[in-house]
Amino acid sequence: MSVDTATVKKVASLARIAISDADAERLAPELNNILGWIEQLGEVDTSSVEPMTAVIPNSLRLREDVVTEGAQRDAVLQNAPQGEHGFFTVPKVVE
Amino acid sequence: MSDITDLGVAALRDGIRTSKFSAREVADAFIVKVSRAKALNAFIVETPEHAIAAATAADEAVAKGETLKPLAGVPLGMKDLFCTKGVQTTAASHILEGFKPVYESTVSQKLWDAGAGMLGKLNLDQFAMGSSNETSYFGNVISPWRRGGGDNAPLAPGGSSGGSSAAISARLVPGATGTDTGGSIRQPAAFTGISGIKPTYGRCSRWGVVAFASSLDQAGPMARDVKDCAILLENMAGFDAKDSTSLNLPVPKWEELLSGDLRGKKIGIPKEYRLDGTPAEILALWDRGIEWVKDAGAEIVEVSLPHTKYALPAYYIIAPAEASSNLARYDGVRYGLRELAEGQNLQGMYAATRAAGFGEEVKRRILIGTYVLSAGFYDAYFTQASKVRTLIARDFENAFAVCDLLLTPTAPSAAFALGDKSADPLAMYLNDVFTVPSSLAGLPAMSVPGGLDAGGLPLGLQIIGRPLDEQGVLNAGLAIEQRAGFTARPEQWW
Numbered sequence: 001m002s003v004d005t006a007t008v009k010k011v012a013s014l015a016r017i018a019i020s021d022a023d024a025e026r027l028a029p030e031l032n033n034i035l036g037w038i039e040q041l042g043e044v045d046t047s048s049v050e051p052m053t054a055v056i057p058n059s060l061r062l063r064e065d066v067v068t069e070g071a072q073r074d075a076v077l078q079n080a081p082q083g084e085h086g087f088f089t090v091p092k093v094v095e
Numbered sequence: 096m097s098d099i100t101d102l103g104v105a106a107l108r109d110g111i112r113t114s115k116f117s118a119r120e121v122a123d124a125f126i127v128k129v130s131r132a133k134a135l136n137a138f139i140v141e142t143p144e145h146a147i148a149a150a151t152a153a154d155e156a157v158a159k160g161e162t163l164k165p166l167a168g169v170p171l172g173m174k175d176l177f178c179t180k181g182v183q184t185t186a187a188s189h190i191l192e193g194f195k196p197v198y199e200s201t202v203s204q205k206l207w208d209a210g211a212g213m214l215g216k217l218n219l220d221q222f223a224m225g226s227s228n229e230t231s232y233f234g235n236v237i238s239p240w241r242r243g244g245g246d247n248a249p250l251a252p253g254g255s256s257g258g259s260s261a262a263i264s265a266r267l268v269p270g271a272t273g274t275d276t277g278g279s280i281r282q283p284a285a286f287t288g289i290s291g292i293k294p295t296y297g298r299c300s301r302w303g304v305v306a307f308a309s310s311l312d313q314a315g316p317m318a319r320d321v322k323d324c325a326i327l328l329e330n331m332a333g334f335d336a337k338d339s340t341s342l343n344l345p346v347p348k349w350e351e352l353l354s355g356d357l358r359g360k361k362i363g364i365p366k367e368y369r370l371d372g373t374p375a376e377i378l379a380l381w382d383r384g385i386e387w388v389k390d391a392g393a394e395i396v397e398v399s400l401p402h403t404k405y406a407l408p409a410y411y412i413i414a415p416a417e418a419s420s421n422l423a424r425y426d427g428v429r430y431g432l433r434e435l436a437e438g439q440n441l442q443g444m445y446a447a448t449r450a451a452g453f454g455e456e457v458k459r460r461i462l463i464g465t466y467v468l469s470a471g472f473y474d475a476y477f478t479q480a481s482k483v484r485t486l487i488a489r490d491f492e493n494a495f496a497v498c499d500l501l502l503t504p505t506a507p508s509a510a511f512a513l514g515d516k517s518a519d520p521l522a523m524y525l526n527d528v529f530t531v532p533s534s535l536a537g538l539p540a541m542s543v544p545g546g547l548d549a550g551g552l553p554l555g556l557q558i559i560g561r562p563l564d565e566q567g568v569l570n571a572g573l574a575i576e577q578r579a580g581f582t583a584r585p586e587q588w589w
Contacts (some may be wrong), residue, residue, distance in 0.1 A: 015419060015465040017458055018446035027462065033521055034463060038408045039387065041479050044486065051481030055296045055537025056562055060339060072220070073258060075197040081287070081433035088428050091441050
């Protein structure tokens with residue numbers, strides 16, 4: 001299967017990465033090369049194989065449904081590029 | 096003693112304990128070394144005050160006659176993928192430039208609790224994505240090694256833990272943390288003539304380690320020899336309730352039980368690792384390694400890992416898929432860079448921030464990951480890769496039914512020159528051909544230096560063990576170390 005520049009742009013938009021037309025032109029053959037190589041996996045008969053979900057068998061632990069490290073608003077906001085009044089701020093979403 | 100920085104972790108620890116020298120002398124000696132090695136670009140941030148504080152605490156404990164902590168006064172390097180409270184943590188990216196975590200990763204906290212100090216944050220491939228340290232936003236790490244014969248071409252220190260490997264082999268730090276997703280501890284260790292172990296997946300907590308591919312990422316130590324690796328690993332590993340994949344098991348006494356006696360052990364040689372085109376020197380080193388483990392008492396058996404060929408393509412689906420999901424958190428809202436043009440909306444801000452903040456290799460992998468997870472391709476790529484992963488793990492299980500450990504080369508070549516492979520991502524990916532399969536299976540694996548190639552560059556041997564058999568891996572590593580007699584070190588030019 002071949003990735004064209006339109007596909008690259010669509011994937012970049014799904015990944016929320018802005019790319020220029022020139023970037024898309026450059027990336028298309030690179031991604032094709034890598035994806036073409038990956039396609040050899042299709043040779044492997046996996047019809048009776050379960051996909052791996054955990055390398056070391058390990059079941060998910062549950063903990064008490066209580067707050068462990070709460071009340072840290074200022075710490076949480078400390079690295080925000082922009083915060084106001086105890087909130088993260090973003091460009092206006094709703095007009 | 097000629098120079099305190101010639102000593103490794105064990106010698107420093109013991110010397111401080113017996114007042115042969117003070118911890119402050121140790122810290123000062125390494126701090127000077129670090130400050131004079133800018134040409135290697137191994138550090139993103141230097142933290143002499145942290146090392147001095149740990150040294151002062153150790154010296155006070157010695158003066159008071161207190162029982163010393165396991166690593167009291169030993170200064171270390173910290174890969175800049177570990178979050179360190181109040182100290183910039185970037186994963187070598189622009190998008191996290193200036194990020195100062197308000198928390199400490201579990202692994203680094205354990206090391207500080209053991210009395211260690213930090214000399215600084217070590218450079219790496221951006222978000223640990225790379226095999227040469229050419230993808231850092233803060234510039235390439237230069238290996239302290241050079242080819243002989245007046246060839247001064249800057250060489251790759253390996254990746255992604257290349258700042259760690261360069262700093263250890265240049266004697267700027269006695270030991271450092273690394274992380275290994277597809278070989279990022281072992282390949283740089285091999286390239287720079289040092290040792291490094293990736294423990295069983297789940298041994299070391301991933302909490303506070305900047306995530307790349309969560310089902311593969313595992314922290315481990317890098318140091319000059321096997322014993323130092325055992326000591327550091329003991330102080331990094333252990334259960335952590337904050338990491339859902341952390342194994343709730345006691346940490347064995349790896350250092351105490353270290354033994355190079357391999358009598359009664361069967362060591363498997365996987366025939367599929369004899370790839371076409373592997374340099375003769377690598378194969379010759381492998382043969383020498385086989386002789387060394389035999390000499391240590393082990394029996395050699397040939398084993399087959401039939402799905403080896405499919406490990407790399409499976410890895411380059413699974414790792415980017417997980418990365419595309421993990422790296423979705425870098426959106427310009429909660430931390431790090433924000434790019435926001437006048438009048439731009441939220442979607443525009445995300446896209447502009449991520450375009451400006453991620454390097455080329457990171458973007459390439461996010462795009463591959465997004466593509467293989469997208470509607471219509473998920474089953475063909477991701478599910479198929481996860482099934483192949485099951486088969487790869489099964490290959491290892493079958494092999495371990497007839498042997499205790501596996502011995503292979505660590506990398507298919509010695510260190511290459513910077514720039515040699517950077518134009519061809521696929522050629523770069525192939526450098527991890529021997530390390531990726533054991534990563535996919537979550538197995539403990541270690542690289543130890545075995546010798547030098549014709550150009551005078553180090554070559555490594557890899558030992559792979561059963562799940563949780565770090566002891567077996569370390570012991571075989573020690574047996575090889577004792578016989579290889581590897582003492583070469585780079586000539587100082589920096």
